[in-house]
Amino acid sequence: MGNADYECPHPVAIPPSKTLFKSLESSLKETFFPDDPFRPFKNQPLSKKVVLGLQYFVPILEWAPRYTFEFFKSDLIAGITIASLAVPQGISYASLANLPPILGLYSSFVPPLVYAMLGSSRDLAVGTVAVASLLISSLLGKEVNPNENPKLYLQLAFTATFFAGLFQASLGFLRLGFIVDFLSHATIVGFMGGAATVVCLQQLKGLLGLVNFTHQTDISSVMRSVFSQTHQWRWESGVLGCCFLFFLLLTKYFSKKRAAFFWINAMAPLTSVILGSLLVYLTHAEKHGVEVIGHLKKGLNPPSVSDLAFGSPYLMTAIKTGIITGVIGLAEGVAVGRSFAIFKNYHIDGNKEMIAFGMMNIAGSCTSCYLTAGPFSRSAVNFNAGCKTAVSNIVMATAVMITLLFLTPFFFYTPLVVLSSIIMAAMLGLIDYEAAIHLWKIDKFDFLVCMGAYLGVVFGSVEIGLVIAVTLSLLRVLLFVARPRTFILGNIPNSNVFRSVDQYPTANNVPGVLILQIDAPIYFANANYLRERISRWIYEEEEKLKASGETSLQYIILDISTVGSIDTSGISMLEEVKKNADRKGLKLVLANPRSEVIKKLDKSKFIENIGQEWIYLTVGEAVAACNFMLHSCKPNPAAAELNAPENNV
């Protein structure tokens, strides 16, 4: 980069300002319709539009005509496999939520049917989820004791499910799906791990055959509850539980070793239930401290519309529970659906999924189901079993229906401790310590968020963990904006490119010119900081030059390529920087202002203030111009301004 080759610089364009309506429209569209869902509707006749619209909201209409017998064979196998998991899991999770065990079966019947019609994932298996079940018992249990007032508790659970569905569907209809994105991967890892730990701890009740147990979920309450009643521990229950836990973990280990053995893992829970029930039936262990499920009512889901307690004084609790469990259910469900969609290379629409989840929970709340979502364990089994479409959910629902109609008496002798083992085995897989290590290696802050969520859930409560994680995550975003980095740029040797001297130590300073890059939008939150930071850079550079006796500073080039946006506080900040520079006899030069920024600088007359000729397309051109000035009119920098580029070029 020579000093003499001063070329005519490329002009910086100021895009024409759009009307208020136009710019509002485009920004609303980008915010709420980034995926442009209306694309296929363009230039179509009305009848086609109606069909497309129906297919949009009810995806089964879109894929059912293409359904083949080949697909059905795969879906049948997958459906039966997940049903064998769904029955014991449903019963276990319902007791985790302190709800009657039969509700777990009901919840595997209606919601999967609704999802099969409305959902866009082909691999998601619908069912109750452990974390949401735990949340229901901990949030509702605070207000109403499920043992003393089971009817009210049940009503509140249905009401919460209704509101969860309503909330999920509204998010989808209002296209606010991106709210789920604010639960980052790190948050989910920590939160799930914490919830799994808490759920495992809760299983100590079943494992040790305890009758009284704390309603708190934090580790210290649970430990106090366990160790304050050592005399109540039942060894029969403990031995049985540990055996089954060992069996389940062993099958898991095998199926992990070879993917073809997935069915060992998938069938293990049902096998445990059958074995356990047989054992109890034969030894009459239910009379020796091994608690059993007992009588399950035969028959399909009774309607529960009249149980929705809209007039209850606990309505607010139900709404809060609904919203929290709804968001958690969505986050897990959407994430699971998306993971498998990426595997199989198809697309999932987050907003559509939310509508499907919402509808299935609203329908569920009217048919004696509690909150359902897309559990990872069941969906993974579904995927491994080779499901092709959501028909596997229909098969599962049918299998559960048959169970409800004819097979419930067989669960009379199923020991609760086996259910505890099933839950524990499933939960241990959710504590993803490898992901946490990965976070630590790559991003310390993400690790902090993850650990905040984990420790908050384990030592505080599920809500505390969530609040810690979300607050930390948002704080990071705000901190990025409030404390943007500023870099000194230097010239990369043998090029016209300028890059941060921190990253490229070989980059050379340009004598007499300070080049600063600002690394964030300039907003109210950082305007004061940036002003002070820029004046400190200038001060430090001047001190350095004074000490070394080099050319004194003449130009400050602000590279604002990375400034995506600016507000009025930011513009005032630039005006003050300009004033400060003027006072020190320095010339302020801007490089590469982007369209949003230059529009606002133009409107606020800052361009007139700084002079159109001091705004360049690239740092290279700005430096060339400064160098040209420095060398052609060195003695008097003030005169350089008078002989501005117009005269020289």
Next chain:
Amino acid sequence: MGNADYECPHPVAIPPSKTLFKSLESSLKETFFPDDPFRPFKNQPLSKKVVLGLQYFVPILEWAPRYTFEFFKSDLIAGITIASLAVPQGISYASLANLPPILGLYSSFVPPLVYAMLGSSRDLAVGTVAVASLLISSLLGKEVNPNENPKLYLQLAFTATFFAGLFQASLGFLRLGFIVDFLSHATIVGFMGGAATVVCLQQLKGLLGLVNFTHQTDISSVMRSVFSQTHQWRWESGVLGCCFLFFLLLTKYFSKKRAAFFWINAMAPLTSVILGSLLVYLTHAEKHGVEVIGHLKKGLNPPSVSDLAFGSPYLMTAIKTGIITGVIGLAEGVAVGRSFAIFKNYHIDGNKEMIAFGMMNIAGSCTSCYLTAGPFSRSAVNFNAGCKTAVSNIVMATAVMITLLFLTPFFFYTPLVVLSSIIMAAMLGLIDYEAAIHLWKIDKFDFLVCMGAYLGVVFGSVEIGLVIAVTLSLLRVLLFVARPRTFILGNIPNSNVFRSVDQYPTANNVPGVLILQIDAPIYFANANYLRERISRWIYEEEEKLKASGETSLQYIILDISTVGSIDTSGISMLEEVKKNADRKGLKLVLANPRSEVIKKLDKSKFIENIGQEWIYLTVGEAVAACNFMLHSCKPNPAAAELNAPENNV
């Protein structure tokens, strides 16, 4: 830019990774000590360090030795001028806060003395402020009725002042001054305007001589209160008030016309008080419906430490009031101090100011003062009167002391309606509609924030207004991150520069290459959006090329110059984009990853995944490489990958 001149590209540097401790240290330093306050302490002997430290915390030690008699003459005149304003304003604002009028005088005695020692502004005049006074009456008045329980109300006001001071000082000591920056300029304009409107409305009580008045501040309650008791209106009071208001606005108009007349404006309130008092004294209007201040206790501030109600059941209200008024006081005070400092070209340290504000309020709460800050009106008069240092505050405090000791009986006949007029005249100046118009012109969103604050305060309450404005401001920052813009870049003719085709319509597309720029850090909050948006760009570009029958797409260059940071969700997103591109037979190329980003990409093995040779320093070099590939091995793009640049260059 020719296709044949493929030069050796410049390598992208991966800066060496710092140790955890080092990087934590540097990021904490940038966050909390951006102004590097320890700079002057370096390489100094211990005694010098102690002196510097003292001077840092007690700035008067720094400038007092340089104080001259010339300075004192200026400060004396300025001090007396602001004292003449301080006395009537103090009394008015105290009644606005529903506190005894004498507290307004007390508050202009102790806090200015404390500030003169600790403050770093030379122009700030300390005193009570209208908005904080209003806030105290509206927040405390909700819990305790000042007429029914004046002693408790007074105690809570002192306690709130104590906590305000404690909060302000802690912010300063913890170097969290940047919290104040989250109140943007737009928020302050709207909030101040709203508060001024509300304060003016409250003055209708004094102006119309009403005895009963609502404790609500929203416009509908006030209007209902005013028009429900039209029979109580006193015309004497109204006429007197309007006359004085007219007089005050007239003097304001004159002093605005010519800056030399500033003293007309400064003296007007005192003149009004004297004239009004004389008028009442001569006509005995106090017996005809014109309320007067009445007896004011002679003597200096009594101690009030024993009144701090730390054990009160209303402690939480006091703390809340303290924090809210403290933040508002700080925001106004720091902004005012900063504005004048820029005028006179000296520097104000926000954290130091906070400590000074905090200390003066803690001291004030122990000496019967309520919340003080740096009111704009008084500071402007101080500045115009030619003050040189904080000594003008000492002069004012002395003048107020003399008033307290000897002159309080003269205020017996001062009519309340004159005080109302003084407040209204001051408040009308705070409704800065020109600033609002400016916001509308330059930044619609800032205008929305401003109007949100204004309407929230006027139609709801002061808190509602604040919450609306802060929420909207934060939402904007979050939305910027959650919905980053993506641009298609094109080649600026006759250059090697690539810029957004939206901003530079003359920029040319490069055949077979899609160049995308991402305009924000890639975080969990936008990772999903970006993945979908990028795949939509690719889809649209492919459709366009298909329609026009041009060269099919072969390369996607992601220009990540403007991506300042990335987290683990962001890296997963890039991995998915890479997978998607591979599946479509497209090659993903990165241009200009910055140091934060490339470090994390390296750690997470994404660089290995994409191939070091597909990461370039500039978009220009990336395009040159793609073009070289396209033209040297056109028939089979897959083969191009095998004959990677290593062989060809």
